[in-house]
Amino acid sequence: MDTTAKIKLLEERFQKLSSSEKENYGVCRKIKRDILKLRKELAFRA
Numbered sequence: 001m002d003t004t005a006k007i008k009l010l011e012e013r014f015q016k017l018s019s020s021e022k023e024n025y026g027v028c029r030k031i032k033r034d035i036l037k038l039r040k041e042l043a044f045r046a
Contacts, residue, residue: 003038003041003042003045004042006038007035007038007039007042010031010034010035010038011035013031014028014031014032014035017031
């Protein structure tokens with residue numbers, strides 16, 4: 001799976017979790033960090 005597909009998948013997952021009524025702050029924080037890390041990798045390669 002390429003980096004842009006991973007980012008898109010994580011963003012979708014983040015959106016679902018953040019709109020949920022449950023407390024998912026820790027998971028959302030980790031997903032945000034992963035998205036930022038993948039974007040940095042993508043920018044570094046380009």
